[in-house]
Amino acid sequence: FMPDTGKIEVYRAGSGMGIRLDGGSGYPGAQISPHYDPLLVKVTGSGRSFAGTVRKLTRALSEFRVRGVETNIPFLLQVLNHPRFQAGEADTGFVDTTPELFQFPRRLNRAQRLLRFLGDQVVNGPMVPGSGSALPERVAPEIPQRQHADLPHGWRDILTSQGPKAFARQVREHKSTLITDTTWRDAHQSLLATRVRTQDLLAVAPSTAEILAPCFSLEMWGGATFDVALRFLRECPWRRLELLRESVPNIPFQMLLRGANAVGYTSYPDNVVRRFVRAAKDRGIDVFRIFDSLNYVENLKLGIDCVGEAGGVIEASICYTGDVSDPGRTKYSLPYYLDLVGQLVDLDIHVLAIKDMAGLLKPRAARLLVGKIREAFPDLPIHVHTHDTAGAGLASMLACSKSGADVIDLALSSMAGLTSQPSMGAFVAAMEGSKRESDIDLERAGELNTYWEQVRLLYAPFESGLKSGSVEVYQHEMPGGQYSNLEFQARALGLAGRWRAIKRAYREANFLLGDVIKVTPTSKVVGDLAQFMVQNDLDAKAVLDQADTLSFPSSVHDFMQGRLGQPYGGFPEPLHTQVLRGDPPIEGRPGASLADLDFDKLREELESRYSIQLSEEQLLSAALYPQVYADFMDFRKTYSDVSVIPTLPFLAPLEPGEEISIEIEHGKTLVIQFKNTGELDDQGRRPVYFELNGQPRTLLIADKSAQESVVKREKADKKDPGSLGAPMLGVVATIHVDEGQKVEKQEPLLTMTAMKMETIVTAPVSGTIERITVAPNDTLAAGDLLLTIA
Numbered sequence: 001f002m003p004d005t006g007k008i009e010v011y012r013a014g015s016g017m018g019i020r021l022d023g024g025s026g027y028p029g030a031q032i033s034p035h036y037d038p039l040l041v042k043v044t045g046s047g048r049s050f051a052g053t054v055r056k057l058t059r060a061l062s063e064f065r066v067r068g069v070e071t072n073i074p075f076l077l078q079v080l081n082h083p084r085f086q087a088g089e090a091d092t093g094f095v096d097t098t099p100e101l102f103q104f105p106r107r108l109n110r111a112q113r114l115l116r117f118l119g120d121q122v123v124n125g126p127m128v129p130g131s132g133s134a135l136p137e138r139v140a141p142e143i144p145q146r147q148h149a150d151l152p153h154g155w156r157d158i159l160t161s162q163g164p165k166a167f168a169r170q171v172r173e174h175k176s177t178l179i180t181d182t183t184w185r186d187a188h189q190s191l192l193a194t195r196v197r198t199q200d201l202l203a204v205a206p207s208t209a210e211i212l213a214p215c216f217s218l219e220m221w222g223g224a225t226f227d228v229a230l231r232f233l234r235e236c237p238w239r240r241l242e243l244l245r246e247s248v249p250n251i252p253f254q255m256l257l258r259g260a261n262a263v264g265y266t267s268y269p270d271n272v273v274r275r276f277v278r279a280a281k282d283r284g285i286d287v288f289r290i291f292d293s294l295n296y297v298e299n300l301k302l303g304i305d306c307v308g309e310a311g312g313v314i315e316a317s318i319c320y321t322g323d324v325s326d327p328g329r330t331k332y333s334l335p336y337y338l339d340l341v342g343q344l345v346d347l348d349i350h351v352l353a354i355k356d357m358a359g360l361l362k363p364r365a366a367r368l369l370v371g372k373i374r375e376a377f378p379d380l381p382i383h384v385h386t387h388d389t390a391g392a393g394l395a396s397m398l399a400c401s402k403s404g405a406d407v408i409d410l411a412l413s414s415m416a417g418l419t420s421q422p423s424m425g426a427f428v429a430a431m432e433g434s435k436r437e438s439d440i441d442l443e444r445a446g447e448l449n450t451y452w453e454q455v456r457l458l459y460a461p462f463e464s465g466l467k468s469g470s471v472e473v474y475q476h477e478m479p480g481g482q483y484s485n486l487e488f489q490a491r492a493l494g495l496a497g498r499w500r501a502i503k504r505a506y507r508e509a510n511f512l513l514g515d516v517i518k519v520t521p522t523s524k525v526v527g528d529l530a531q532f533m534v535q536n537d538l539d540a541k542a543v544l545d546q547a548d549t550l551s552f553p554s555s556v557h558d559f560m561q562g563r564l565g566q567p568y569g570g571f572p573e574p575l576h577t578q579v580l581r582g583d584p585p586i587e588g589r590p591g592a593s594l595a596d597l598d599f600d601k602l603r604e605e606l607e608s609r610y611s612i613q614l615s616e617e618q619l620l621s622a623a624l625y626p627q628v629y630a631d632f633m634d635f636r637k638t639y640s641d642v643s644v645i646p647t648l649p650f651l652a653p654l655e656p657g658e659e660i661s662i663e664i665e666h667g668k669t670l671v672i673q674f675k676n677t678g679e680l681d682d683q684g685r686r687p688v689y690f691e692l693n694g695q696p697r698t699l700l701i702a703d704k705s706a707q708e709s710v711v712k713r714e715k716a717d718k719k720d721p722g723s724l725g726a727p728m729l730g731v732v733a734t735i736h737v738d739e740g741q742k743v744e745k746q747e748p749l750l751t752m753t754a755m756k757m758e759t760i761v762t763a764p765v766s767g768t769i770e771r772i773t774v775a776p777n778d779t780l781a782a783g784d785l786l787l788t789i790a
Helices: 050-062 072-083 110-124 155-162 166-171 181-194 197-212 224-233 237-247 270-282 299-308 333-344 363-376 394-401 424-431 442-458 478-490 496-512 522-534 542-546 553-559 575-581 599-610 616-624 626-639 649-652
Strands: 017-020 028-030 178-181 217-222 252-259 287-290 313-319 353-355 382-385 407-410 661-667 668-677 685-692 695-702 723-727 729-735 748-754 759-761 767-772 783-790
Touching: 017 166, 017 661, 050 072, 050 575, 050 668, 072 748, 110 661, 110 668, 110 695, 155 166, 155 394, 166 313, 166 522, 178 424, 181 217, 181 237, 181 252, 181 442, 181 478, 197 237, 217 224, 217 237, 217 287, 217 767, 224 237, 224 626, 270 287, 270 299, 270 616, 299 313, 313 333, 313 522, 333 363, 353 363, 363 382, 363 394, 382 394, 394 407, 394 424, 407 424, 424 442, 442 649, 478 496, 496 542, 553 759, 599 616, 599 649, 599 748, 599 783, 616 626, 616 748, 649 759, 729 759, 748 783
Parallel strands: 178 217, 178 407, 217 252, 252 287, 287 313, 313 353, 353 382, 382 407
Antiparallel strands: 017 028, 661 668, 668 685, 685 695, 723 783, 729 748, 748 759, 767 783
């Protein structure tokens, strides 16, 4: 205490040192021993009521941040929040008889963990995979504003008041061509590898609710968005749905449901799909576009039944491939599709979707397909989805509209074209003056276009690289939604320079697998096989010749075993038998033979592991993506909830002197300034200097480039059948054998992963494991020695 100034200064001794305090103004100094902590803080609160005073003190104590010493703040918060204390019933025995006062909740410490994320990016580069060396442009998107306080009525008002059947009937009777805007899902999935974050959608949601009120729906959930939110964006997909639903109450929300595969890449037990659909409906999904990657009706039926039970709009899909206007393409013919539609109509669907996931529906084929379906089923609403990869999407959608389609999928112009959907602006303008012109206001839609044009600059690192339409799609038939994601995976696998070879191999892989319908998850099977072929320098003939010894990606084995269902025309032989290697095939619908998931047991395991009370959404996320969800939780434990970080500093490292604000909850904002980094210490760590709310803060961040020693790995001897090399660039996930263990030919030895691709490496010969040269989590290049078999 300085009597001349009335100032109090508090000092704390560091470990193993003393502090000399100079009293100043002639006052004698004092030596503070490092063995004593001189810090004492008293907080006093007063208010008009006891409850009000408790609230004041609770907030005051919650805002204290004392570092380096133990405090009694958690105890005091427990006292203040205990029902007995708040009821005025605390007596002198209160502490002794209330042991739960000493059961302290874990401090969130969000600021420190968010600083660690920002510091990690500064030292080691972007944390979101796929951006490579490219950085986002430093723009602040201009957010359009609502013009009216009250939202205009939309199609959701009809749906909620009259139900799905009446909703579908009014869609069919509507004179104008209705539009589904895909900007919030498939457009950014196709153009930007599904990387757009919730906060950038939420910013434009209020104005979207006003400007696009005439839309049939907004496609905004499902498909790859669920996986990518957890895996790469580190945010909760359920939270996205709930927040956007609050902001857009008037337009139906639409999701993409993979039938028996829900939003995953495999078949799930029926009770998982049913519970997922019910939760999605309860949290805001209105229209469920249900498809199956094989057009396998038994898989579709499960999704249709689940949506019907939940009370959603059943929009069942036929997935389009081939060319119904080409007499030479006979497998997926016009009679095939008409028969498929008839089977779906018999299941009492509300709307039919034609899902052209690769943009193969040429204008003449569109007239034929839509015209024949309309002729056969005059009361059935038809909703058409395509991609503009070849540049013919607009012409095809105009042909669909004129042939009787009720709803067309389009994207806002600045997020349209190429592998995305055709342009909404171009379609609306082309239909002006016709009997079926759209109700969308082009001038107002331009405000949304400006916003998304600027947002797209933020996500420039994730652009697919496609600069113009490409008729190559008619050869490789790659879905638009897969194009940018597969290219990103190719870069991650070290195949960036072989993208053209992957596209050629994709076509070959498709015909090796029997000319399948290519949409998630079958498109992933084709993509995995194509990348596997390029990595190992295999063409189609080499795959067939060496099939008995190749370690195919797990997705290829699962497909051939029937884990996705039964493909039209059956599995290709002899490759089917060669891939299975004696494993029994699954007949019929895969999910029918799966036991129900024990949700109670799963909840108990997860709550024990993470010491939290699990919500229904968290439980379902873990059920659908066990490993991805575990990684998500580990990430949050280290870095907290990074969804609150603005997009630019989330995607790219801060620059020295740059200051940002992060609102971690309503009324609580962190002001963070990155100052600079320091020199590397002897443990390979680099200090990163910040200011947090005006206070200096330093973090030591491990520099991965300095800590990674160069490992020169031994390569497999191609001449030795017992010398086994890595089939791809990837990470060793699990080793299933030990040195000295006897193995039989084709016995699983280890599992490798790379991005979303998993490969089980099997023994090329029988023998004894002589030497294992890798360990779990090792990163390997293709050809690196895994082990040797004597």
